Amino acid sequence: MxxxxxxxxxxxxxxxxxxxxxxxxxxxxxxxxxxxxxxxxxxxxxxxxxxxxxxxxxxxxxxxxxxxxxxxxxxxxxxxxxxxxxxxIGMIFQNPSSHLNPVMTVGEQIAESRRLHFGASRRQARADALDFLRQVGIPDPQSRAKNYPHEFSGGMRQRAMIAVALAAExxxxxxxxxxxxxxxxxxxxxxxxxxxxxxxxxxxxxxxxxxxxxxxxxxxxxxxxxxxxxxxxxxxxxxxxxxxxxxxxxxxxxxxxSEGSAGHxxxxxxxPPVANHFPEGCRFHPRCHAASEACRQQQPALHYTQNSLSHAAACFHPFQPLTQREG
CATH class of the missing domain: 3.40.50.300 (P-loop containing nucleotide triphosphate hydrolases)
Structure with a gap:
């Protein structure tokens, strides 16, 4: 669905x-x-x-x-x-240090989400926070819930970020x-x-x-x-x-x-092109070995490949033949 x-x-x-x-x-x-x-x-x-x-x-x-x-x-x-x-919709950010609140414990941040979205009591929200810390693999959640983000390693901070995102279900x-x-x-x-x-x-x-x-x-x-x-x-x-x-x-x-002889x-x-200087036509044509005049002048539409109606590409010179049906 x-x-x-x-x-x-x-x-x-x-x-x-x-x-x-x-x-x-x-x-x-x-x-x-x-x-x-x-x-x-x-x-x-x-x-x-x-x-x-x-x-x-x-x-x-x-x-x-x-x-x-x-x-x-x-x-x-x-x-x-x-x-x-x-x-x-929850979001897990690239740098959790910039998105976790530095003056709140990790447990408080998860509990806050439970109270905000589900109206949980403070006691229930704290219990839920421990469950989410366990779910993302943080050991000793009872103790770690009381820690601030800077007290976690990079990997554990990312797990905490995931727990905060999951708390709203x-x-x-x-x-x-x-x-x-x-x-x-x-x-x-x-x-x-x-x-x-x-x-x-x-x-x-x-x-x-x-x-x-x-x-x-x-x-x-x-x-x-x-x-x-x-x-x-x-x-x-x-x-x-x-x-x-x-x-x-x-x-x-x-x-x-990882296999084979060493090489370049x-x-x-x-x-890559800059947004205010996108080229005309296919935006990849300045870097493409197969580019033709059509690529420089027209934007190719996304079309399905002949072998699959779940696989589509936007190219005038594709490696796999395309149909005329737009993807």
Whole structure:
């Protein structure tokens, strides 16, 4: 059953610079979607738009719809959105140190969410906080609930951030690069935790990342963004093993290989485009070895591949043949 249906979502600045350009995707209940792309591709802006928490004063949703469980969030008032944030959509931020309250204990922050969203008594909220700390794998929750965020290690802070997000029992979790600042071992633990929570609680997850290795381990589907547009989407195996868009294949080729002889790490030539200097046509054409005149002049539409109606790409010269049916 579809939980989230985003259609033609567009985000612009007050100066009419388009940062996110007509993004569309769906997310089923209990599904994990990997939103992938280089820095500046529009991943975080897209997900902040879902919560109507666009950074700064100059960004706005200028088009499209965000249907969560059949309700469009775009026209809701700020007061109405206050009931959506946390309760229906939770967010796990990249840097928990910046988003956990430094002058409240971790237990108090979880308990506050229980009181706010469920009207729990102080005693019940404190008991709930211990349960959520146990659920995310924090040892000795009775003692650790009394600690402040700075008294936790990086990995434990991220677990605490997840506990705070889960305390409101949202149907959708947005994880914004949740493992970026962690070492490899702790990264694996956090990814395993998110996968386990998705299975146990049935919560849907959007994983924002630039790391295809992360989505290969955790996600059901992948959506690849470039220059504020969606260039490819599909099931994990379809995208990773049968990439249709040259940019997606470039990201795959850039992944370090653990096997075989040592060699040079592959890169995608050039630099990602800047929002106020997006090129005409396909935004990837300045970096694409297969670019033609059509790529420089026209924006390719998203079309399904011939082998799957769940795998789509926006390219005039795809690696997989496309149909005329738009994705």
């Amino acid at each position: 579809t939980l989230l249906d985003v259609s033609q979502l567009t985000v612009t600045t007050v100066n009419q610079v388009t940062l996110v350009d007509g993004i569309s995707f769906r997310l089923a209940e209990g599904e994990m979607l990997g939103l992938v792309g280089e820095s500046g591709s529009g991943k975080t802006v897209t997900c902040r738009a879902l919560m109507r928490l666009l950074p700064g004063q100059g960004l706005r949703i200028s088009g499209g719809s965000i249907n969560l469980a059949g309700r469009d969030l775009v026209p809701l008032s700020e007061a109405q959105m206050a009931g959506v944030r946390g309760r229906e 949202p149907r959708l979790l947005i994880a914004d690069e949740p493992t970026t600042a962690l070492d490899v071992t702790v990264q694996m633990q956090i990814l395993r935790l998110l996968s386990d929570l998705r299975s146990e609680l049935g919560v849907a997850v959007i994983m924002i990342t630039h790391d295809l290795g992360v989505v290969a381990q955790t996600c059901d589907r992948i959506a690849v963004m470039y220059g504020g547009r969606l260039c490819e989407s599909g099931g994990k195996r379809e995208v990773l093993h049968h990439a249709a868009h040259p940019y997606t294949q470039g990201l795959i080729d850039c992944q370090p290989q 790490l592959k890169t995608i030539p050039g630099q």
